[in-house]
Amino acid sequence: MIQDILAAVPWGFFLAFVIGPVFFILLETSVVKGFRAAVIFDLGVVLADVIFIVIAYFSSYRLIESIKDDPALFIFGGLVMLTYGIISFIKNKKAKKNIDLEDPKELAKKNYFSLFVKGFFLNFINVGVLGFWLAVIITFGPQLEMKPSRIFTFFSTIIITYFVTDIFKILLAKQVRSYLNQKNILLIKKGISVILIISGIFLLSQGWFPKERQIMDKALDTLEHQQH
Structure with a gap:
């Protein structure tokens, strides 16, 4: 059991520092809305990961392989993320200058719920996350003797x-709250919107050019085998 825990800890650290839209939005939520709001957002992200793990575990290898490489899923996820990023960018561009930091204690329950859904949704639409968990199960499943415990x-x-x-x-990001002004808050929000737009375009490109993506994946696999 201890050996399994020690093998898993580095993967947890790795996931926490994977640079992507969720990474930046988590930091933005902490800076702008506070600790509690960021934790609620992160719980939504974690729930999406748990669901992906369950899907990857209980589904057959071939089924997951066909799903995770389906261009339609990349296109759908890319369109949703791109649309969300564009809407957020336009909304922030038109925002009034009287924006201020929100006190997490004063946030309504429906805002917490929307943050939870936002975290879940942004992670769940990224089909690459499913592929990642599938790869982890395929790699470590045999080493764990496929024992449920x-x-x-x-x-x-x-x-x-x-x-x-x-x-x-989240705690580290929260420390910069005292250094923020209204202008910086808008810049952060616009920057996150741009990251979402870029991420959406990247997902779309993977759906529109599946052959190129497969060639890239094979090249990376070959390079990895050569290094080993």
Whole structure:
């Protein structure tokens, strides 16, 4: 059991520092809306990961392989993320200058719920996350002898390590709240919108040019085997 936990901890750290839209939005939420709001957002992200892990575990290898490489899923996820980024950018561009930091204690419950859904949704529409968890299960499943208890321990440790590391990231990001003014808040929001737009375009490109994506994947696999 201890060996499984030690093997899982580095993966939790790795996930916490993967640079992507969720990474930046988590930091933005902490800076702009506070600790509690960022934790709620992160719980939504974690729920999406848990669902992906369950899907990857209980589904057959061939089924997941066909799903994760379906161009339609990349196009759908890319369009949703691109649209969300554009709408956010336009909204922030038109925002009034009297924007201020929000007190997390004064946020309504419906705002917490929307943050939770936002975290879940942004992670869930990224089909690459499903592919990642599939790869982890394929790699470590045989080493764990496909025993449910060991697999549960392994993936629970990854998620817990990931979430705890995110807590520290949230606390660090919160420290810069005192240095922010209204102009900087708008710049942060616009920057996050641009990241979402770029991420959406990247997902779309993977759906529009599946052959090029497969060639790239094969090249990376070949390079990895050569290094080993």
